[in-house]
Amino acid sequence: MDHLSAGRATVAVGVGDPKDRGVAAFGEQTDLKTRAAMLDEGLDLLVGLLGGDRVTHQGAHYRADGVTLRPAPVQAPRVPVWVGGSTQAKAVLRRAARADGIVPYKLTDTDEWADLTPDEVHDLVAALPATRADGEPFDVAVGGRRRRPDERAERAYLAELAAAGATWWLEFIKAGDPESMRAAVARGPLR
Known part of the structure; x- marks a missing residue:
């Protein structure tokens, strides 16, 4: 995806919702503590792989024997990972x-x-370190709901979030009618 998007891909990870029926249906671990331990172990492994590093890892949940993802990422130092x-x-x-x-x-x-207010x-x-490991500021991606119908109110809210340190706004587009979904995407971000 990093290559297909010309270096615009981001990987988001999380524990996931153990109440999601799909988790158990595919035989995935549903115990929240185990899922958290898997995420903690897998995060460093993923960061190394997405940076193009050769990774050797023997852990409780994952094993990698000198693995390198190819092709190397477009982005440097790696494809960004958001938690x-x-x-x-x-x-x-x-x-x-x-x-x-x-x-x-x-x-x-x-x-x-x-x-989030x-x-x-x-x-x-304020609770995050001043910068991430590469010296850049952390991305803070806020959102997850549909855009308000009143664009002025939405713009004002987004401006307040940006002033507070948010760097991205994520708008939820409900799966459904393809034309409605395309129209929401074509509308583009608030500017």
Whole structure:
């Protein structure tokens, strides 16, 4: 994907939702602690592989014997890795500090969506190290819902998030009618 997108790909990882029926249906681990341990072990392995490094790893969940992904990535030092997760789980900050960015959300214990406030984004950014390992600032990708119908209100909210340290806004486009989905993509980002 890095080559097909001319260096615009990003990989997002997370523990996942163990309540997702697809997890168990495909024989994946459903125990949250085990999934977290797998993510912790796999994160360093993934970062090394996406950087084009030769990786040797013997762990509790994964093994790699001198593996190198080819072709080498377009992006340097590697394809960026963002860690997604609930801001209620402190581990998401620890994991994000080992990667390039964070895709935070909140309220994992309800079915309701709640936007992060600019103050919450500010606090999140303050909790991350000043820079990631390559000296660049962390990406903070906020969003995950449909765009508000009032574009002025949406622009004002996004400006507040950016001032608080957010670097990306992710808009949710519900799977469904292909024409509706294409229209949402063609509308493009708010500028």
